[in-house]
Amino acid sequence: MDPKTFEELREFIYKKSGIFFEKSKEYLLTNRLRKRLKELNLSSFEEYLRYLKSPKGTQELGPLFDAITINETYFFRHIRQIEAFRDVMVPELLKKKRSINVWSAACSTGEEPYTLVIALMEKYGQNIPARILASDISNEVLEKAKEGIYGEYSVKELSPDMKRKYFDSMGLGKYKIKDFVKRKVVFKNINLLDPALARKVGKMDVIFCRNVLIYFDNNARQKVIETFYNDILNPGGYLVLGATESISRLNTKFKLCHFKMAIAYQKPE
Amino acid sequence: MNKVKELYDNLANIDDLPAFPAIAFEIIRLTRDPNTTSRNLEEVIKRDPNLVTQILKFANSSLYGLSREVTSLNHAINLLGFVQVENIVMISVILSSVKKLPLHKNFNRDKFLEHSFGCGVTAKIISNILNFNFSSAEFSSGVIHDIGKVLLDLYAPDCLDEILDNAYKKGLSFIDSEMELYGINHCQLGAKLLSIWGLPEEVIDVVENHHSPEKANNKLLASVVHVADLLTYSEGIGFGGNYAKFTLEEDIGWQIIIEEAKLKEEFDLAYFTFKLYEDIENAKQLYFEGS
């Protein structure tokens, strides 16, 4: 793909989904879309872009998003966000209360909520000043999360020390999360599009909602964000999206904050 | 009178003040002389192998977006242009003189250099993304913006300790802490040194105003460096937690950028930030991990 086409394509993707597609993942996009080009009988990415922008293009958004979603999760994914959470957001929130509520809103197999617990334990010891709620729409992933057994891929960002501290090695590259971590997380099945979302979740100080909004259309995304803002987040609370995800094209009163190589949205006090 | 104020007043009379190397002056004189050819410039630069390496490294970096590998110095000079060569020379001269200084224990030299260099690179990236054209002045001013801190470390190390302690205890920024204690700050110190050195006004203006871009002659340039400074986090020196989080939209420098560049309506801050982070990551690999 020539650089100009890539630049235009990623701008298009951003406008439609709020996802910024990084140059370093260009090969992924190229690989996955090449198949699509063949199916559509198109001979170049320029043509594909033109097709996307044409009136018929709306039907192509589904396959395009499938091609760009990286459906994976692992411990300490996007560590800069976790650091911002641990070193800035949490201490700031704890100035006003003794314990905070944190929600991992699309927790998949549990790596994200357990990461939050581990990060806090590194700073505060086992008695962390936070309650962690984790939810997902899929029972299958929730079962795995509760079981807490992970393969090498999931723990690839962890040092041997961290692995020893928070996991029991089961051999054959399997790691089981230790009980004292597991006990800190409550898992629930919650659909983000459920009209009773706020009632099921309660009030929160930090929401991690990473890499899931891409599955929704603009309307649904707008609604979820509004519910977060109006009914779930406490004033001063934070919303953390995927590392290259934004809601700046939606209509929102959230304030964009910069941390060290990471951004998050804050509900003003 | 306090020690920092004394230092400021007597700066010109200090015997062992870091010098600005003669070769750099010669190069600056040449790049500003309309009769100079790239051959003339090459002759002088060649005398310093370090400079040759630096210039080639920059010519081949993604910052300048040249597509073919550049191996000859003359070619690099022609591609980069005289102004950029001047800037690169200034940067390497300053970086290497900082490297030679006997710095004191509280002053983490590597962190300082990383922050200085990072700020220059980030300033350049910001203006690349926003299509500003400062012919690289943002780069060199970014790199030397904190040179005043080096002076503090050299000639008033106790005061530097005090400033850091005070900042840490009260959660102040470095500059608020030094103003509270001594009433003179590293911006003023740095600017004075640069004018003793006889560097261009443009650069002195930015160094003097990188914490108050609204007061600069070139507000846009000073703002770019100011924002780059914010984004690069003065880790390890004068932290006090103040840069750990900020709201760019509320920052005076950012507002000047938005205003002067007429970015207002359609500008997407998140998109800008993602591009910026992506380029910073690349630059980091190029300059820090790769070397």
Ligand SMILES: C[S@@+](CC[C@H](N)C(=O)[O-])C[C@H]1O[C@@H](n2cnc3c(N)ncnc32)[C@H](O)[C@@H]1O
């Ligand atoms: C890519 S994973 C994200 C995992 C984790 N947040 C991360 O970023 O590493 C996406 C998850 O979103 C869940 N999901 C999809 N639609 C949902 C919905 N309407 N409500 C709640 N979860 C949903 C999927 O089941 C999947 O586990």
